Amino acid sequence: MSQFAIRRLLTFIPALLAVAVVIALLMDMIPGDPVTIMLGLDAPGESINRRRIELGLDRPMHVRLLEWLTNALRGDLGQSIILEKSVSQTIAERYSVTISLALFALAVALAVGLPAGIVASVKQGTWIDWAVTTSALLWLSLPGFWIALNLIFLFSVRLGWFPVGGFVPVTENPLDFLKHLVLPAVSMGLGSAGILARFTRTSMLEVLRMDYIGTARAKGLREIVVLLRHALKNALIPIITMVGISFGDMLGGAVISELVFNMPGVGRMVLDAVKRRDYPLIQGGIFVVTATYLMVNLLVDLLYAWADPQIRFE
Amino acid sequence: MKRVNLLISMIVLTALLASCATPTAEVVEKVVTQVVKETVKETVIVEGTPQVVEKVVTKIVEKEVKADRWSGPGFGGELHAASAGNPPTADAPTTTAAATQYIAIHVHETLVAMSENYKLKPMLAESWDVSDDGKTYTFHLRQGVKFHNGEEMTADDVVASFKRFMEVSVRAASFSLVESYEATDKYTVVFKLSKPSRAFLLNHAYVYAPMCIQPKSVIEGKGVGELQVPEDIIGTGPYKLVQYDPDTVWVVERHKDYQPLPGERDGMTGAKIPYFDKIYMHIVPDYAVQVAGLESGEFDLIENFTTVSFNSLKDNPEITAVEYYPGGMRVIMFNHAEKFSGDVKFRQAVLAALDMEEIGLYTTGGDPSKFRLNPYLWPPEGAMYLPDDPVAESHYNQNDVEKAKLLLQETGYQGEELVWLTTKDYEYMYDIAVSVSDQLEKKLGMNIKIEVYDWASLNAKWEDAPGWHFTQTAYSSYNYFPLTLQSYWACDTTSSLRCGYCNPEVDAAYDAAAAATTDEEEEAAWRDFQRLFWEDLTNIKIVDTPSLALYRKNLKNYDPWYRIRFFSVWKEAQ
Numbered sequence: 001m002s003q004f005a006i007r008r009l010l011t012f013i014p015a016l017l018a019v020a021v022v023i024a025l026l027m028d029m030i031p032g033d034p035v036t037i038m039l040g041l042d043a044p045g046e047s048i049n050r051r052r053i054e055l056g057l058d059r060p061m062h063v064r065l066l067e068w069l070t071n072a073l074r075g076d077l078g079q080s081i082i083l084e085k086s087v088s089q090t091i092a093e094r095y096s097v098t099i100s101l102a103l104f105a106l107a108v109a110l111a112v113g114l115p116a117g118i119v120a121s122v123k124q125g126t127w128i129d130w131a132v133t134t135s136a137l138l139w140l141s142l143p144g145f146w147i148a149l150n151l152i153f154l155f156s157v158r159l160g161w162f163p164v165g166g167f168v169p170v171t172e173n174p175l176d177f178l179k180h181l182v183l184p185a186v187s188m189g190l191g192s193a194g195i196l197a198r199f200t201r202t203s204m205l206e207v208l209r210m211d212y213i214g215t216a217r218a219k220g221l222r223e224i225v226v227l228l229r230h231a232l233k234n235a236l237i238p239i240i241t242m243v244g245i246s247f248g249d250m251l252g253g254a255v256i257s258e259l260v261f262n263m264p265g266v267g268r269m270v271l272d273a274v275k276r277r278d279y280p281l282i283q284g285g286i287f288v289v290t291a292t293y294l295m296v297n298l299l300v301d302l303l304y305a306w307a308d309p310q311i312r313f314e
Numbered sequence: 315m316k317r318v319n320l321l322i323s324m325i326v327l328t329a330l331l332a333s334c335a336t337p338t339a340e341v342v343e344k345v346v347t348q349v350v351k352e353t354v355k356e357t358v359i360v361e362g363t364p365q366v367v368e369k370v371v372t373k374i375v376e377k378e379v380k381a382d383r384w385s386g387p388g389f390g391g392e393l394h395a396a397s398a399g400n401p402p403t404a405d406a407p408t409t410t411a412a413a414t415q416y417i418a419i420h421v422h423e424t425l426v427a428m429s430e431n432y433k434l435k436p437m438l439a440e441s442w443d444v445s446d447d448g449k450t451y452t453f454h455l456r457q458g459v460k461f462h463n464g465e466e467m468t469a470d471d472v473v474a475s476f477k478r479f480m481e482v483s484v485r486a487a488s489f490s491l492v493e494s495y496e497a498t499d500k501y502t503v504v505f506k507l508s509k510p511s512r513a514f515l516l517n518h519a520y521v522y523a524p525m526c527i528q529p530k531s532v533i534e535g536k537g538v539g540e541l542q543v544p545e546d547i548i549g550t551g552p553y554k555l556v557q558y559d560p561d562t563v564w565v566v567e568r569h570k571d572y573q574p575l576p577g578e579r580d581g582m583t584g585a586k587i588p589y590f591d592k593i594y595m596h597i598v599p600d601y602a603v604q605v606a607g608l609e610s611g612e613f614d615l616i617e618n619f620t621t622v623s624f625n626s627l628k629d630n631p632e633i634t635a636v637e638y639y640p641g642g643m644r645v646i647m648f649n650h651a652e653k654f655s656g657d658v659k660f661r662q663a664v665l666a667a668l669d670m671e672e673i674g675l676y677t678t679g680g681d682p683s684k685f686r687l688n689p690y691l692w693p694p695e696g697a698m699y700l701p702d703d704p705v706a707e708s709h710y711n712q713n714d715v716e717k718a719k720l721l722l723q724e725t726g727y728q729g730e731e732l733v734w735l736t737t738k739d740y741e742y743m744y745d746i747a748v749s750v751s752d753q754l755e756k757k758l759g760m761n762i763k764i765e766v767y768d769w770a771s772l773n774a775k776w777e778d779a780p781g782w783h784f785t786q787t788a789y790s791s792y793n794y795f796p797l798t799l800q801s802y803w804a805c806d807t808t809s810s811l812r813c814g815y816c817n818p819e820v821d822a823a824y825d826a827a828a829a830a831t832t833d834e835e836e837e838a839a840w841r842d843f844q845r846l847f848w849e850d851l852t853n854i855k856i857v858d859t860p861s862l863a864l865y866r867k868n869l870k871n872y873d874p875w876y877r878i879r880f881f882s883v884w885k886e887a888q
């Protein structure tokens with residue numbers, strides 16, 4: 001397995017290189033630059049041009065890209081033009097927010113989606129099955145930002161149970177940390193819960209038809225043991241795949257929740273950087289999110305071996 | 315002798331300077347009445363024998379004690395505000411961005427500042443003298459004014475601040491008339507100009523890219539991007555920057571050694587009292603979230619909201635909704651370097667065709683109370699209201715389609731495609747583009763293509779000469795500082811707002827306003843400018859719009875005036 005993991009890690013390099021080149025090309029095509037944003041609309045042209053030269057923005061994009069790649073190999077993702085500080089440091093400050101949000105949302109998705117899917121599969125054809133599948137369809141159809149705004153309206157404005165937005169590090173106050181994550185995590189996790197519920201239901205239905213399930217029941221095992229130890233474990237492969245994809249979506253889609261709930265995460269950082277044409281920050285932010293997504297997929301592949309001992313890595 | 319625990323009842327005798335309803339920072343001493351019990355020894359005769367006995371005696375004494383300068387009614391607590399504006403930097407002289415001004419207003423001060431009736435008044439300069447020839451300005455500084463780092467402000471700091479301003483500021487060119495400047499003693503600075511200019515003092519008072527006074531020990535030798543934030547963002551203002559997380563929040567806390575001027579708050583000068591211990595400005599891009607935060611009480615004040623939200627909160631008993639003028643002027647901009655839009659006849663044709671009331675209604679969600687039709691450049695509440703102008707009155711809001719068609723014919727326009735650049739980042743800009751182009755298409759048969767960009771791309775497009783004809787914006791600073799218009803449209807300005815415009819007659823009007831030595835001369839110059847504005851049409855004015863403010867009712871003495879100001883503002887307990 002370790003050889004498999006190393007080989008997969010090596011494939012990250014061309015993937016990340018391709019992402020870096022595509023981002024650079026896209027940014028070169030978009031009009032505007034960060035200097036007008038920094039200095040203001042009515043700043044004199046001389047000030048703007050002077051600052052562009054100072055920041056090296058007058059150089060061709062391929063020259064800037066080569067310089068960035070060379071530095072990135074040494075772990076230096078450059079300096080944010082607008083924030084005037086290291087991109088690595090900026091991302092590090094915000095990474096924990098995005099990861100916390102994504103993990104919490106995943107926990108919501110698993111806590112809601114898995115049991116719902118299992119129940120629907122066991123109660124196939126009943127009103128329970130219908131209620132679960134309809135709810136799941138609703139959760140994944142509704143736009144995340146719409147859910148978010150309604151959650152804020154109900155639970156923050158009307159009931160005052162949760163804050164409107166913001167983020168408190170867990171080291172500062174664990175309870176406040178959780179309170180600030182509930183609404184954004186629920187708004188992000190419900191959509192994935194819907195997908196997971198449907199996947200779990202389908203996967204479980206296939207497994208529940210297998211002969212060994214009938215054998216397990218005939219042996220007198222309790223139903224819960226049949227479901228969880230025999231059926232669910234064998235239904236896990238597609239579910240793990242879906243969880244991996246969902247987590248990746250959450251990392252990328254966290255920007256919506258971060259924007260609505262005013263959370264200082266990587267997604268919002270990249271969005272603000274795009275608005276302000278902060279090229280190093282855009283490049284570094286997307287680079288790190290891509291690398292995280294690739295790592296998550298690697299972990300998913302490794303989890304297959306745990307779920308199914310018959311799987312061998314070649 | 316033991317002194318038992320004292321029972322203290324406090325009676326505060328306060329000398330109030332302002333109205334009884336206004337808490338004041340002038341209380342520095344309290345007269346405290348104390349009930350003191352003392353044990354004293356007395357000699358008494360008991361059965362003929364003198365004996366020393368102890369007796370408890372109660373006395374009432376009065377003492378003067380020094381109280382914390384920043385204590386008393388209204389003082390203390392935190393203010394939480396929200397704005398979508400993300401400051402690109404905290405180094406105020408280097409940018410004109412409004413979001414940076416919010417920091418600068420609380421942290422920095424200038425030699426002179428604008429009062430609420432648009433007069434220049436002392437701020438860090440106690441007074442100033444102007445030579446008879448108008449070319450030498452001598453500033454006499456206030457003494458004992460402390461920076462946030464404890465240093466006293468002196469003339470050397472003013473000289474260092476001006477030197478750095480000329481090296482890093484985007485407004486350095488506005489002081490191009492300064493030939494020399496020096497500190498002649500610890501509290502005196504002399505500026506010599508190449509020619510007289512009323513604008514010299516005004517330029518010191520500008521809030522955007524301010525010529526603010528900072529400690530020489532901190533800023534000397536530091537270029538753009540070289541000040542550590544927040545450590546090096548040091549000023550003399552009532553608040554000190556203590557936290558700066560771009561995209562998230564900036565925080566200021568009370569400057570304990572702040573020396574307010576006497577009297578009341580007056581524009582950007584007067585008594586600027588720091589009632590709050592700390593002020594938090596949260597960067598919240600989503601307008602709906604700002605409104606939710608205000609309703610839930612998480613935010614005491616919000617800056618961004620739609621007209622619909624404003625109207626829906628007017629009747630909320632916990633929220634104050636305020637409209638005030640001057641606000642802004644919405645305009646159509648032209649690309650003067652392009653065919654047709656560069657032709658004054660074409661622009662006159664556009665002006666003649668337009669129904670400004672219809673545009674006003676469309677861009678304010680159909681609410682007639684949210685705009686004013688006004689032919690004059692400044693509203694009555696602005697710094698330079700110039701009514702009784704027949705040129706302005708005859709040109710504005712004509713809605714004369716026949717006249718417009720005749721004018722358009724003279725330009726040779728045959729239905730060629732015209733491009734309108736706009737953005738949805740500011741809702742009103744997109745609304746202007748849609749409503750005006752709709753009128754021009756229907757009334758004059760113009761062929762207009764609307765191109766929508768994000769804000770950064772739109773700015774870049776404004777710099778490019780060919781390829782577009784119309785765009786839009788709004789101005790507000792000119793209402794307080796009329797000469798800002800010079801930085802937008804003068805022939806030698808390289809601001810992207812000029813869009814290729816150049817008219818030497820207009821430049822002459824600016825120069826006359828800047829060189830005016832009396833109010834009458836200045837007004838005459840601006841009247842000339844207003845006439846030329848309507849005849850030559852660098853832009854077309856659409857409507858005046860008010861500024862809107864939404865804040866919690868327990869926020870007292872808040873008055874937006876030009877920009878968000880949180881000094882001399884306090885909260886009552888709810």
